[in-house]
Amino acid sequence: MPIRCEIVSQDRMVWAGEADMVVVPGASGEMGILPDHAPLLSTLKPGFIKVAHDGEEEVFTVTGGVVEVRPDKVTILANASEHVTEIDIQRAEEARKRAEELLKTTPPTAAEHLKAQAALQRARIRLEAARRFRPKQGPQIQSGPAEDED
Amino acid sequence: MATAREVKLRIRSVKNIAQITRALQAVSASKVQRAIATVEATRPYATKAWEVLTHVAMQPGREHMHPLMTRRDKVENVLVVLITSDRGLAGPYNTNVLRYTFRHFDDYPVPVHYVTVGRKGREILHRRGKHIVADFSGIPDRPKFADVSQIGHLLVEEFLNGKADQVFLVYTDFINMLRQNPTRKKLLPLEVDGGERVQEFAPTAGHKVVASYIYEPDETEILDEIVPRFTQLQVFHAILESQASEHAARMVAMKNATDNASELADALQLEYNKARQQSITSEMLDIAGGAEALAQAMAAEARKAAA
Numbered sequence: 078m079p080i081r082c083e084i085v086s087q088d089r090m091v092w093a094g095e096a097d098m099v100v101v102p103g104a105s106g107e108m109g110i111l112p113d114h115a116p117l118l119s120t121l122k123p124g125f126i127k128v129a130h131d132g133e134e135e136v137f138t139v140t141g142g143v144v145e146v147r148p149d150k151v152t153i154l155a156n157a158s159e160h161v162t163e164i165d166i167q168r169a170e171e172a173r174k175r176a177e178e179l180l181k182t183t184p185p186t187a188a189e190h191l192k193a194q195a196a197l198q199r200a201r202i203r204l205e206a207a208r209r210f211r212p213k214q215g216p217q218i219q220s221g222p223a224e225d226e227d
Numbered sequence: 228m229a230t231a232r233e234v235k236l237r238i239r240s241v242k243n244i245a246q247i248t249r250a251l252q253a254v255s256a257s258k259v260q261r262a263i264a265t266v267e268a269t270r271p272y273a274t275k276a277w278e279v280l281t282h283v284a285m286q287p288g289r290e291h292m293h294p295l296m297t298r299r300d301k302v303e304n305v306l307v308v309l310i311t312s313d314r315g316l317a318g319p320y321n322t323n324v325l326r327y328t329f330r331h332f333d334d335y336p337v338p339v340h341y342v343t344v345g346r347k348g349r350e351i352l353h354r355r356g357k358h359i360v361a362d363f364s365g366i367p368d369r370p371k372f373a374d375v376s377q378i379g380h381l382l383v384e385e386f387l388n389g390k391a392d393q394v395f396l397v398y399t400d401f402i403n404m405l406r407q408n409p410t411r412k413k414l415l416p417l418e419v420d421g422g423e424r425v426q427e428f429a430p431t432a433g434h435k436v437v438a439s440y441i442y443e444p445d446e447t448e449i450l451d452e453i454v455p456r457f458t459q460l461q462v463f464h465a466i467l468e469s470q471a472s473e474h475a476a477r478m479v480a481m482k483n484a485t486d487n488a489s490e491l492a493d494a495l496q497l498e499y500n501k502a503r504q505q506s507i508t509s510e511m512l513d514i515a516g517g518a519e520a521l522a523q524a525m526a527a528e529a530r531k532a533a534a
Contacts, residue, residue, distance in 0.1 A: 085271040087460050088372045104444050118279065119443035120452050143452050145279055152275050156456065 080112040081150040082128055084137060084158055091137065091158045092128070099151045100127040101144050110151055117146040123202055125210070126153060136161040136210040140199050157199075161210045164203050173200035231502040238495045245488035248481045251316070255478035259404070261369060262471035266401075269372075269464055276457045283446055284419040293450040295383065295458070296417045299392045305339045306360065306391035307332055308382065308414070308462065310398040310469040311348030313364055317473050318480030320407065321347040324399050324469075327409035329355075331397075340391065344378065344466060360385070366466060372459075375466055379459030386415045398465040399472035405479065407472035414461055417454055 079095035099110045102124030121144055126137040142155040176197035180190070284296060309328055311321050325348065332339045341357050343349040346364045353359065363378050385391045394415040400408045442449060 083271070083275075085275055086372075087269060087272045087456065087463070088265070089268045090271045104448070115441060117441040117443065118283065118446075118449050119441075120448055141452070143279065143449055145275075152279075154272060154276055154279070154453065154456075 078112050079130065080110070080114075082130075082153075083151070084126065084128075084139075084153045084155055086142075086155045086158050091155065092135065092160065094128075094130060096128045096130045096151070098129040100125075100129075101151075101153065102126070102139065103144065110146055113148045114146050114151075116148070117144075119144050119146075121153070121155070123198055125202070125206055126155075126158070136206060138164065138202050138206045140202070159203075161206050164207045164211070166204065166207050169200045169203040169207070172196060173204065176200060231499055231506055234495055234499040234502055238492055238499060241488050241492045241495060245485050245492065248484040248488060252478050252481035252485060255474040255481060258368065258474040259401075259471050259478065262467050262474060263401070265369070266464065266467045266471065269460060269467070273457075273460055273464065276453055276460070280417070280450075280453060280457065281419050283440075283450060293447060293454055294387060295415060295454045296419065296450070298416050298418070302392040303337055304391050305332075305335060305337055306342060306382065306385055306394045307339055307411075308342045308344065308378070308394070308396045308398075308465075309348045309352070310396070310465055311343070311345030312469075312473045313346040313366075315347065316480065317477040318483075320399065320473050320476035321345075321351075323407075324348075324397065324409040325351055327411075328397050331411060342378070342381070345469075368470070370463070370466060370470075372463055375463050376459045379455065379462045382414065382462070383455045383458055391415075396462065396465045398469045401468050401471040401475065404475050407475055412461070412465070414458060417458065 079097055080099065081094075082096040082099050083093045084091040097111075101108055101110065101119075102122045104120045104122060107124070108119075121139055121142045123140050124138075126139050128135040128137070137155075137158050137160050139153070139155045140157045142153060142158070145152045145154070176193045179193040180197065284293075307328070309324070311324055315321070338358070340360045341352055342361045342363070343352060343359055344363045344366060349359065349362050349364055361381055363375075367374060382391075382394050386394055393413065395411050396414050397409065397411045400410045402408060
């Protein structure tokens, strides 16, 4: 019996469907959620969400958020999330360079420093996801461009 | 009466105006649709976040509420987020929301501070000598969540550091193309048992509160994650509603302007025809008069010669 999975970010529904297993980067480590899981609420760390369904695996990046698990349903409230095929590698690469530059050159305030670090982490996750999980050739999922929060 | 040439010039300028207003009308019509579509796209997250919020807050045995959800006994300062447009030519849109604001907050028992979104609102508040804490004008026409999240961020900060004990949103609710109502909503503290918000964001009222959840790491951290984002989302939502209203109001205003311009052009055309006819008539009279005078003069000449 599959489990219903919905990934929503603030400005759109990222993905919805039936899944055999959902793997999320929970606060206390990666967790795999199977149907009939005990009710659970957890925050998410930046990382990857993997959704296994019909013998295939969909990979999404997530920059943080909350997951709600009920026996028949997984809902992910993502701060920002995108399917691995939606990642704009060039933009992520630029964001990474910008953040690295910022961290190297200026001695910024604590808040700015955190912000740059967060931006760097987001960019790295996107790039890693694109490198590891992107099909070499395949149909591109077309949808709205993903946006960073803040 | 104006000369035919003058009238002709006026007709041309009125027709030009009509062309511009007609274009603006078409542009606004498409922008309304886009803004509404974006509002719809925020609904899944809002509904879900609201569900999670309610049932975390409703858990039995919760000793203390999250700070952003705690009502303060003494309200000493109120913060109002006023959403208007950057540009004019939107009919009564800005006037309505401003009048609504003054009606509700001018005689407020405690000091009211403002955060403005939109140039029009900022200018009027400034002229009236209101205290503006921050201004976020120049929100793009198709705002992304990232464009407005800093507003919510600021509000949460002001609330947490005690500069504001209540935060209200004043914006224009889009009902349909012909009706947009100014409205206000209490943003902070977030009240989960409030009636209005439940209706708006949680159509699935039958959401079962599952008794025992496992929390990781704990409830507070989860609320920490959701409540500020939910606040940001509400601001985003209000801005989109306001933009839809602005464009709808502008569309109606521009339609009226186009209609008036064509009416005026018709009236002027009539005037032009009259003026033209009159000038032809007077020219004819001139010619006829001249010919008559000439004929008389020639007749007089002939009589003289005969004599």
